Amino acid sequence: MHITDAFDSGNIDVLDAAQPDQIRLEIRKDNGSDFYQWFHFRVTGAAGTPLSMAIENAGGAAYLEGWPDYRACASYDRETWFRVDTRYENGVLTLHHTPQADTVWFAYFAPYSMERHLDLIAWAQGHADVQLEVIGNTLDGQSMDLLTVGEPSAGKRTLWVTARQHPGETMAEWWMEGFLGRLLDDQDPVARVLRDKAVFHIVPNMNPDGSKRGHLRTNAKGVNLNREWDKASQENSPEVFHVLNRMRETGIDLALDIHGDEALPYNFIAGGEGAPNFDAKGQALLDGYKSALCVASPDFQTAHGYDVDAPGTADLSICTNYLANEFRCLAMTLEMPFKDNADLPDAEYGWSPERCRKLGAANLDPMLALVDRLR
Structure with a gap:
């Protein structure tokens, strides 16, 4: 053996x-x-x-x-x-x-290798509406890949979708497969209309070094990227540093950051309610997105999740809180389980890559429902 x-x-x-x-x-x-x-x-x-x-x-x-x-x-x-x-x-x-x-x-969960990541971005760049670029390097010298879907124009919204700040949360990149698969499907009417109304900036893997090294939560230097958004640097967190610089160039109307939760056996969204600049419009958009996703996928729910921060008390080192505050946009963290969805359990597979992909695809529906209200 x-x-x-x-x-x-x-x-x-x-x-x-x-x-x-x-x-x-x-x-x-x-x-x-x-x-x-x-x-x-x-x-x-x-x-x-x-x-x-x-x-x-x-x-x-x-x-x-x-x-x-x-x-x-x-x-x-x-x-x-x-x-x-x-x-x-x-x-x-x-x-x-x-x-x-x-x-x-x-x-711990179905792995998502860097080779599969490269296959994903290589496939995506084959679509006529997709531009693939490297916006910087990690501490180990790997590429920070950014996929841009569509061309900016007057009236188009700007949507950012990021995944896998915590490398052990591999369900996040499985989710990306489903999201990109539907977004780039020219036979899908929701995808076609969304691409007419918005430009997407997509980072399928925010932490290539931690992914390859077999880390749970940090980059090559042991830094938790989702505690770096208010202090990102090339020395400690180039991954966040480069993505945030590009975000400041493009602006943001909606930001969705994909994660996995070790403990809670549910899919849920955490918003930026505790950010100082969070307002009534932000709450209405957040509620609207969650409601629309409940309709789009029975795997999503709103009864279970994290406690909501009191107004003005959010930790601005966290991506969703920082983006909600700086850009005054709809910013959200979507969490998936390592265990299973207790509302729809699967005894053989638990929460699985295929279910991640389907939930990723389902997120196009709430995006379409809200895209015209994002400004």
């Missing part, structure tokens, strides 16, 4: 793998930080053998509330990811599975 994490987004340390029913593992911390929770590893040579894999440092992970009722993801082909029996007790997360093939991959 062989266990490895020596690949894109891999993360696991093997303490002991002498016995398949007593495998001892640990998750590595994000470089330069104390965050950890993302794991991704491969087991080979155990077909038909019951495995018991104990992640012994799970009790020190970033979000302990993410472990109860959680089930790990597994795949034989790295395309279809199913859930496996997972238990959290006394600070140890234990995965139980009997592989049906020679090699099986396990992960």
